[in-house]
Amino acid sequence: MKERITCFTEYMCTYPKEEGSLIPLLQKAQGELGYISPEIVETVADYLQLTESQVFGVASFYSQFRFSEPGRHSISICLGTACHVVGGEILLETCERDLEVKSGECTSDMRFDLNRVACLGCCALAPVVKIDEDIHSKVNIIKLKEMWSNYE
Amino acid sequence: MNNFTKLKKKSAAEWNALITRKEPVIYLGMASCGKAAGADKVREAVKATLKKYHLSAKLVEVGCIGTCYLEPIMDISAFGNPRVSFGNVDEKSAEAILRKYLLEKECHKGKVLGHFGTNSFDGVPRFFDQPMLQSQVRIVTKNCGLIDPENIHHYIANGGYEGLSKALQKTPDAIIDEITDAGLRGRGGAGFPTGIKWRTCRNTVSDEKYLICNADEGDPGAFMNRLLIESDPHAVLEGMLIAGYAIGASHGIIYIRAEYPLAIIRLRHALSQMDQYGLLGEKILGSDFSFDIRIKEGAGAFVCGEETSLIHSVEGKRGMPRTRPPFPAVSGLHQNPTIINNVETLSTVPHILRNGSQWYRQFGVEGNFGTKTFSLVGKIRRSGLIEVPLGTSLRKIIFDIGGGPQKEFKAVQTGGPSGGCIPEELLDTPVTYETLASVGSIMGSGGLIVMDRDTCVVDIARYFLDFIQKESCGKCTPCRVGTRHMVEILEKICRGDAEPEFLDKLESLAKLVKSTSLCGLGQTAPNPVLTTLRYFRSEYVEHLNEYYCPALVCSSLIEYSVIREKCTGCQLCVSVCPTGAIIGPRSEPHNLDKEKCIKCRACYDVCRYDAIAGNAIVITSRKEE
Known part of the structure; x- marks a missing residue:
């Protein structure tokens, strides 16, 4: 982790020291480290000469940023309108119940983190579930449970 | 011969070589929707099939033509025949389609959708004669699904950058007149006349002006921008150049949501090609106009669709709106005049420049x-x-x-x-x-x-309000507190916990939030509630007075049971029930314990999913007789 923070810090120096760099830097940090840790908030705040609370204030405003370590695989349940009317909520509940994890959190064995997402834009193929980079369409409970087994 | 004429000639040559090619060309729909439906697997199957039968063919990845329900889509052109399209292709049928077409010169009857072009093609209907496409008029979607979005020559050969070339020969004022005459209105939703907006910005004196393309498609259930960018990215970029020239801006920003990774890749690729061909940067196409475009990834906030919030987000702040005036066209990004246009608006602009405002006015x-x-x-x-x-x-x-x-x-x-x-x-x-x-x-x-009839309008109103309440930025009280109260009332109605006077409370609260919120998010948030109350009031009353959800959606008001006469005793439901609520020996009707049932729907789905089950599990709502 320390190495990756050093790596990020080096990268950070290529960005102009202005407020407009804040969100791109947080996105980069999350891309590299998987989440926004307190160290990242501190590092970015120092670099852009903002307070830590300003940085955290911006980060917590946007749904993209997470503040805890992600699992080995990420499950995103689409809860856009098209997915909602064909049962997206039921898929989320199934994940929460069967994987014993709450939305926004991670299973105790760090296998999955579970997230709700506003819309993945594949509405014609609803309901949609994204696991890592794979988008699965027309999912039902039975398909969902089969899908898990492909991600260890 | 100037550079653009040379470029056009080169592009036309490349495109013509492709469409008149005698050897097979296979086009695969590879937008996000195609990929979600399994297009990656189809591509692998195509490659394997070609190898297996020692066939050679050119593979072209295209975007989405819009008939998402037919994805994955594969087109083939060969033997001088028109391009033929096949739908709902999977790994297995991909092999069958290719084998039949390339070896036996026959179309797979079960999968063929239609052919492109005007020539008739024996027994195969025209693709655009399908009922879904027949009455459409395709202007901004003209190229979608037909060209390779990563190949700028395909775009140019189909009239691309012609609008820009024409625009650069006009004065900015003449362009704004053309857009105003065409009657183009903002396609982001509010419908403000684009020409008037541009004129305001043009007339504001400033050293620096910005053009922002709003591709932060936050509306859940909408994917127009994603599809346009993934399938034809140069259209919106050309529109940005024209708009930038018209308003006098030299910097462009595309604000796009991070949930659209493929669209971002396509934009990056398109920008590097534009750079390569002198369509970006200094002195575009040899004119005095210079313009650069940056991509800014949104970080997930619905309110950033509102112009002033979007500007704050680009500036690195919390995406909260501010009061207007001043309008962004006068004072926007870093206090400079800024125009924010939607993807579709900008994608329309090149067509108007190319064909004229009179042509555009024939539609609509x-x-x-x-x-x-x-x-x-x-x-x-x-x-x-x-x-x-x-x-x-x-x-x-x-x-x-x-x-x-x-x-x-x-x-x-x-x-x-x-x-x-x-x-x-x-x-x-x-x-x-x-x-x-x-x-x-x-x-x-x-x-x-x-x-x-299986959708509950009360649940839909609750869903939208819940979404808005979570997305409310919290700056103004009516939106922050009002939407929260509205969600609480709607949840109570859905749970069967509400009092009869709640409907009037809900309605007056909705009107209050609508009239007193600061920005468009709060001002429009009550619309789903107000319209469902106006047109479907009886359904609210049924929830309220009879604890009855006619659509069988609201989980507190429904229950599951097994129709013993229909149950085949297959035990599928027993195996999926997470709480052990269903029991019963094999081949005998099962019992469902309503106390243990958590209404997860697993049994209901499996009872319809598998042929051995008998549709025996039913949902009913407790309507008091």
Whole structure:
């Protein structure tokens, strides 16, 4: 982790020291480290000469940023309108119940983190579930449970 | 010969070589929707098949043509025949289609959709004669699904950058006149005349001006921008150049949501090609006009669709709106004049420049000229992205183009969470900015969610309000607190915990939030509630007084049971029930313990999913006799 923070810090120096760099830097940090840790908030705040609370204030405003370590695989349940009317909520509940994890959190064995997402834009193929980079369409409970087994 | 003429010639040569190629060309729809439906696997199957039969073919990855319900889509052109399209292709049928076509010169009858071009092709209908496409008018979606979005030559060969080339020979004022004459209105939802907006910015004196393309498609259930960018990225970029030149800006920004990774890749690729061919940077196409474009990834906030919030987000702040005036066209990004246009608006601009405002005015109706794209989804047979002239009736869109829902139609939601629920009796309403407003909804960016009798309108109102409440930035009290109270009331109604006077409370609260919120998010948030109360009040009353959810959706008001006569005793439901609520020996009718049942629907689905089960599990709502 320390190495990756050093790596990020080096990268950070290529960005102009202005407020407009804040969100791109947080996105980069999350891309590299998987989440926004307190160290990242501190590092970015120092670099852009903002307070830590300003940085955290911006980060917590946007749904993209997470503040805890992600699992080995990420499950995103689409809860856009098209997915909602064909049962997206039921898929989320199934994940929460069967994987014993709450939305926004991670299973105790760090296998999955579970997230709700506003819309993945594949509405014609609803309901949609994204696991890592794979988008699965027309999912039902039975398909969902089969899908898990492909991600260890 | 100037550089653009040379470029056009080169592009035309490359495109013509492709479409007249005698050797097979295989086109695969590889937009996000195609990929979600399994296009990656199809591509691998195509490669394996070609290898297996020692065939050679050129593989071209295209975007999405809009008929998402037919994904994955594969087209083949070979032997001098027109390009033929096949739908719902999977790994297995891909091999069969290719083998039949390339070895036996026959079309796979079960999978063929139609052919492109004007020549007739024996026994195969024209692709665009399909019911979903017949009455569409494709202007901004003209290239979608037909060209390779990563190849700038395909775009140029099909008229691309012609609009820019024409624009650069005109004065900026003449361009703004052309756009004003065309009657183009903002396609992001509000419908403000684009020409007037540009004129305001043009007339504001400033050393620095910005053009921002809003691709932060936050409306859940809408994907017009994603599809346009993934399938034809140069169209929006050309529109940005023209707009930048017209308003006098030298910097462009595309604000795009991070949830669209493929669209971002396509934009990056397109920008590097533009750079390579002198379409970006200093002295574009040899003119005095210089312009750069940056991509800014949004970080997930619905309110950033609002102009002033978006500007704050680009500046690295919390995306909260501010009062207007000053309007961004006068004072926007870093206090400089800024124009923010939607993807579809900008994608339309090159067509108007290329063909003239009079040409554009032939589409649509007075005051609402041109076409509009809609994402047609929900309980509908033919879902996907469509483009129709403004003024087309909702009935035509839903039934003629979309094929209607499988079950009885109930309502259609236009404009996403900011729009309204329109009932059957108003389906003949022509789609224009004004008519949709008059029935309590809005045009919005173009999401059309169709609902059938299995959709509960109270649950839908709760869903939208819950979404808005979570997305409210919290700056103004009516939106922050008002939407929260509205969600609480709706949740109580859905749970069967509400008092009869709640409906009046809900209605007066909705009106209050609508009239006193700071920005568009709060001002339109009550629309789903107000329209469902207006058109489906009886359904609220049934929830309230009879604890009855006619659509069998609200989980507190429904229960599951087994019809013993239908149950085959297959034990599938027993195996999926997470709480052990269903028990019963094999081959004998099962019992469902209502105390243990958590209404997760697993048994219901499995009872219909597998042929050995007998549709024996049913859902009922407790209507008090």
